[in-house]
Amino acid sequence: MEHMARKPLIAGNWKMNETIGEAVVLAQEISNEMEPDWLDAVAVAVCPPFTDLKPVYTVFEFDKLRVGVGAQNVYWEPSGAYTGEISIPMISAIGCAYCIVGHSERRQYFGETNEDVNRKVQALLADRTHPIDPIVCVGESLSVRESGDYITFVDAQVRAAFAGIDADVARAAIVAYEPIWAIGTGRTATPEQAQEVCSAIRETLGALFGQDVADEMRILYGGSMNEGNADLLLGQPDIDGGLIGGASLKASSFVQIVKAAL
Ligand code: 13P
Numbered sequence: 001m002e003h004m005a006r007k008p009l010i011a012g013n014w015k016m017n018e019t020i021g022e023a024v025v026l027a028q029e030i031s032n033e034m035e036p037d038w039l040d041a042v043a044v045a046v047c048p049p050f051t052d053l054k055p056v057y058t059v060f061e062f063d064k065l066r067v068g069v070g071a072q073n074v075y076w077e078p079s080g081a082y083t084g085e086i087s088i089p090m091i092s093a094i095g096c097a098y099c100i101v102g103h104s105e106r107r108q109y110f111g112e113t114n115e116d117v118n119r120k121v122q123a124l125l126a127d128r129t130h131p132i133d134p135i136v137c138v139g140e141s142l143s144v145r146e147s148g149d150y151i152t153f154v155d156a157q158v159r160a161a162f163a164g165i166d167a168d169v170a171r172a173a174i175v176a177y178e179p180i181w182a183i184g185t186g187r188t189a190t191p192e193q194a195q196e197v198c199s200a201i202r203e204t205l206g207a208l209f210g211q212d213v214a215d216e217m218r219i220l221y222g223g224s225m226n227e228g229n230a231d232l233l234l235g236q237p238d239i240d241g242g243l244i245g246g247a248s249l250k251a252s253s254f255v256q257i258v259k260a261a262l
Contacts, residue, residue, distance in 0.1 A: 032251075070097065071098075151196075177221055185223075
């Protein structure tokens with residue numbers, strides 16, 4: 001699915017799943033089922049837990065397959081006394097090309113605020129010598145959806161995430177619209193619902209960075225995306241790919257979604 005100059009991105013968010021051996025098997029299955037030339041038309045990435053990043057990277061490297069690897073979170077300080085945290089230089093050194101930031105599960109269970117998300121996005125975009133593109137997650141809860149104020153809510157999340165960031169570096173960032181009511185519920189947003197918010201996000205990006213930059217930036221949809229519904233979602237003009245949870249843990253489903261983006 002071609003969207004002007006935007007190359008679609010299909011990214012798997014493995015969340016807290018797969019021990020090291022399981023991760024290597026899953027990565028190898030994905031590698032085996034992918035045709036290398038698909039990657040000319042669609043960018044593909046998987047985001048496993050930290051403990052699996054290096055082995056999963058190595059599987060794709062060994063197969064010379066241009067599937068990117070991303071972290072699911074990162075801390076904004078480069079090093080120091082921050083027990084339990086992982087830094088940008090650490091994930092960069094093992095080959096990460098992407099990093100999910102501000103996933104709703106991190107906001108909900110680990111108290112991540114819009115300010116934390118902004119610090120992480122700023123830190124990731126500051127280092128362009130070892131570029132790691134942030135995948136910035138936004139999306140409303142069911143109660144916000146039902147209140148009718150979801151566009152205002154998502155607009156504020158996007159503005160907060162990108163506060164203080166210049167247009168020339170912002171263009172490397174990716175935004176993922178993930179309505180919380182659609183995550184892991186099997187209740188996917190309809191293509192029209194997803195398009196409405198993704199188009200509003202592009203308007204916000206245009207107001208922040210100018211229309212040219214907004215037209216370059218990729219906006220993904222996430223929330224119960226699978227091989228059955230990917231085609232229609234990816235066909236929407238402002239949806240440039242997907243962030244896939246559950247369906248990314250099954251190689252055949254994930255690869256079918258990649259095919260739907262071609
Ligand atoms: P599901 O695809 O399991 O609904 O998860 C979506 C998600 O949260 C991806 O980040």
